[in-house]
Amino acid sequence: MRSILLAGTALATLASGAAHAQMSDNVIKIGMLSDRSGIYADINGEGSAIAARLAAEEFGNAVNGTKVEIIVGDHQNKADIAANLARQWIDTEKVDVVADVPNSAAALAVQVITRDKKRLFLMSGPGSTDLTGKECSPYGFHWTWDNHAVASATARALVEQGRKSWYFLTADYAFGHSLEAEAASTLKEIGGTVKGGVRHPLGTSDFSSFLLQAQSSGAQVVGFANAGGDTINAVKQASEFGLPQGGQTMAALLLNINDVHALGLPIAQGLTLANSFYWDMTDETRAWSKRFEERTGRKPSMNQAGVYSSVKHYLKAVQEAGTDDPDKVAAKMRGMPVNDMMMKDVRIADNGRVMNHMYLLQVKTPAESKHPWDYFKVLKDIPGDQAYIDPKKSGCPLVK
Known part of the structure; x- marks a missing residue:
């Protein structure tokens, strides 16, 4: 019996060691x-x-x-x-x-x-x-x-509402270029037009010259192909310059709930966006x-x-x-x-x-918001195979 117990213990130790060995560096x-x-x-x-x-x-x-x-x-x-x-x-x-x-x-x-x-x-x-x-x-x-999912959903939603002519304010690096390209490609597919655009440095604090160009373009939609602090600053300053009051629609192609929180509902209300998650x-x-x-x-x-x-x-x-x-x-x-x-x-x-x-969302008005962080209305549920580029058309050599 003692030999059997010792043998069992040894086997358990070996098994434990083998399992542990499957993990590198412990x-x-x-x-x-x-x-x-x-x-x-x-x-x-x-x-x-x-x-x-x-x-x-x-x-x-x-x-x-x-x-x-x-x-x-x-x-x-x-x-x-x-x-x-x-x-x-x-x-x-x-x-x-x-x-x-x-x-x-x-x-x-x-x-x-x-x-x-x-x-x-x-x-x-x-x-x-x-x-x-x-x-x-x-x-x-x-x-x-990704850029295609958020830009395409937002562009489609606004063109369907009759807002077809766009002007882009774009962050001047890989992300911004890609976001603008995805939105512009969708616009071309569904009958929208691009009236122009301007690129701004990442992390700039002054959007005045860029917004004046967007304002003078006469475009129905000003598309912000940026994110985070850049989007917050651009949307705030657009409101101060009177772009929404002049009839231009602000489209934040990438907007998070944190950005809406920073902007406040009086400024952010009515913005259309696409997100993959909403807490509520x-x-x-x-x-x-x-x-x-x-x-x-x-x-x-x-x-x-x-x-x-x-x-x-x-x-x-x-x-x-x-x-x-x-x-x-x-x-x-x-x-x-x-x-x-x-x-x-x-x-x-x-x-x-x-x-x-992905979910097409719209920012609520202050009157519609009933409690803290109650910011979004869900307009549409977009399945993944509609939201993203078909993997077979992605250009990835891994796709069989």
Whole structure:
């Protein structure tokens, strides 16, 4: 009997050691790389890190007995800093997955690093469709939204209302260029026209000259192909210059609930936008958003909700695969539907695009809003296969 017990103990020890050996470095390390000090700090930033921690906590901060560790960094909206941080994290700190990364130029730079070094990349913040197009990666997964999804939905909605002529104020870097191009392409398809546009530096505080050009264009719609603090400043100054009062419609092609909160309903009311998440949609979204608000003092943006969803799906894939091997986990992530408070039974395409629903929203008037953060009316539910570019037409060489 003693021999049998000893043999059983030895086998259990061997099995435990074999299982543990499937996890590299005895830790699952997630690097949250975000804008923690600039124009996207409100819609991503520390809120994204908190969203990732909420996901890890649902697993008890460990998967299959291996500790989950989350580290954070600030890319300062600079592609070279983002790339260097990602490289340093992977080479010296043994990071298994890089997550978040708002700013398309930064994300495209990190995509190269993670692809070359075979590390998973969970994006919930950048908008460029190249991330799941010509620059796609077997290790890259694009959550939450992209430029095509938000720009196309907004452009279609306004053209259907008879607002066909557009003028663009565009952030002068990869994200803004892509956002404008996606909206312009949709306008061309459905009979809209582009009367012109101007590009502004990222993080500018003075939009006066750009808004005067938009005003003099006579366009029915002024499309803001920017995000975060740039959008807030542009919309505020447009109101001060009297563009809405003169009959021009303001279209924020990427707008988050945080931006509406900063603008206030008297200025933001009536804006049409597309988001993949709104905190007040279901009992599940309300419960999770309450947990988030208890940590942050505010409701989550769609980007922050997307971070939670992406990290949870990654950890679930590690749990199911029994390893943090990047190739096996990537295959498991693609093989399992995404299921959480944000999305239900959502597939991940071969190009890494998460095919979640988008929602066409409209900002409420002050009279319609009944309680804090009660900002949106849901106008339309857009399924993922309608919201996003067909993966077969994305230009990604991974698509079979």
